[in-house]
Amino acid sequence: MNQLMTASYHIETIGCQMNVYDSERMADHIESMGYQRANAVDAADLVIMNTCAIREKAEQKVFSYLGRLAPLKRRHPELIIAVGGCVAQQEGERILSRMPHVDLVFGTHAIRNLAQHIETIRHKRRRIVDVAMDGGAILEAPNAASAALERPSRFVTIMQGCDNYCTYCVVPHVRGPEASRHPDDILEEIRTLAHSGVREVTLLGQNVNSYGLKEGMCSFAELLRRVDQVDGLQRIRFTTSHPKDLSDELIRCFSDLGKLCGHIHLPVQSGSDRTLKRMNRKYTRKDYLNIINRLRSTRPDIAVTSDFIVGFPGETEADFQDTLSLVERVQLDGMFAFKYSDRPSAPASRFPEKISEPVKKQRLQVLLDTQELITRKKHAALVGTRQEILVEGFSKATVADNPTEPRTTPPWTGRTPQNKIVHFSDGNGNGPALAISVGKLVWITIERAFSHSLWGRPVERELDMPSAKGDHSDAS
Ligand code: SAH
Ligand code: SF4
Ligand code: F3S
DSSP: OOOOSSOEEEEEEOSSHHHHHHHHHHHHHHHTTTOEEOSSGGGOSEEEEEEOOSSHHHHHHHHHHHHHHHHHHHHOTTOEEEEEEHHHHHHTHHHHHHOTTOOEEEOTTOGGGHHHHHHHHHHHOOOEEEOOOSSTTSSSOOOGGGOOTTOOEEEEEOEEOOOOOOTTOOHHHHHOSOEEOOHHHHHHHHHHHHHTTOOEEEEEOTTGGGTTTTTTSOOHHHHHHHHTTOTTOOEEEEEOOOGGGOOHHHHHHHHHOTTBOSEEEOOOBOSOHHHHHHTTOOOOHHHHHHHHHHHHHHOTTOEEEEEEEESOTTOOHHHHHHHHHHHHHHTOSEEEEEEOOOOTTSGGGGOSSOOOHHHHHHHHHHHHHHHHHHHHHHHHTTTTOEEEEEEEEEOOOOGGGOTTSOOSSOOEEEEOTTOOEEEEOSOOSSSOOOOOOTTOEEEEEEEEEOSSOEEEEEOTTOTTOOSSSOOOOOOO
16 A cells, blocks of 8 residues: 555544544554644545434534535545544435535444545545445454553443444444454453553443343453453443443442442433333333442442433423432432434334423423532532542643632643542642653542532642552652
């Protein structure tokens, strides 16, 4: 393949963490062709948009972004525009007819063909659609060597697709059936990442709890036990867990594994059994409450977050009240809440009794307000405690977020094992700045609580105190 010494690329990613991971794979492929990352989209010779179809809004975002690329292409006809991800999979050919300036549409299983397609387009100026679903999404071993040292926390996709067919959801239709990667490949990727400085991995799947079961390879809990052994790695997270498949074996990992963070994202979607049934979620409100009790008795400090959909077709005020009472009862650490959005390939789009937009909007607001009070209360309870933070970089938080903070240096940011965002500065204004750098574990005393983050100060002389074996940081 010709090496392109000066060509540059830009990847625009929307959607979930899996898309973030996939975009990294796309970058690996095109960098191996000689493309370099562009400083800005209008300086690029190749623009890839990695898309999301989960709600109508996400899809609209794709088409408005692509629309804005048309004048760029007129000014720079050599520009190659490629559309990948879930909207590409869903729309295929239709993207080419709707967007005459797009050169390539490649689906969720076609990432490994990306370089070859780009090469063909460069030489033959042909338009290509590749939306075959042949399982090629994760069969290749990704090039983990591209791990950037400045990003100590990385995603690792352990499975593709979904077999659950929740009635509102587009994912099984655009990502295909569930399939798990071989544990040895996953372990190899994580070892390479850890070796190049990565300290935390988040294992990704639409439902990690059913990892490996179909293939009879190994259970998710067994995989976690193996990942826990990786030298140099300090923290393990995973997402997403489906409540129906959360095993006792997995719950035990929260007490047994030193590197497993005390946080679980466990989407419930609704607190009404009637709605859960019509969503095809296969658990009840009581099952969910029961799981939360088991998790908390195994790991008392575990943080629990969840996803909710309001305004599912047929959702009555009483159903919504059931959701609110579940939220009050569980006392979650945080939530993502969405207004139900019709997806044409999902059966709920044909369910009667659609909920009006104003009602959806009002329910969403009430739900978010209810959670906000709970989150604030939980955050306030952390003031005065010491928390272990993995330093991820400089904070974007502004002085306005915390006007009393002495601003000798830009504030750092990182997360607690419970996934709470903490900002802190490395000096107290009176003495030399303490040695903090990206990728270190530091102990912070929490001093102030906000609704989305916490502010704190390093615990003196306890910097870089590791929580687990295998600390490879270079603290002196
Ligand atoms: N596999 C994960 C989540 C996938 S999508 C799981 O099972 O939980 C992320 C979230 O988007 C879902 O949890 C759900 O809350 C929301 N979502 C999915 N489809 C939606 C739709 N049609 N309308 C609104 N929200 C939706
Ligand atoms: Fe969608 Fe349900 Fe699969 Fe999650 S488990 S991806 S919500 S079908
Ligand atoms: Fe969106 Fe596809 Fe993820 S639809 S949420 S990018 S799996």
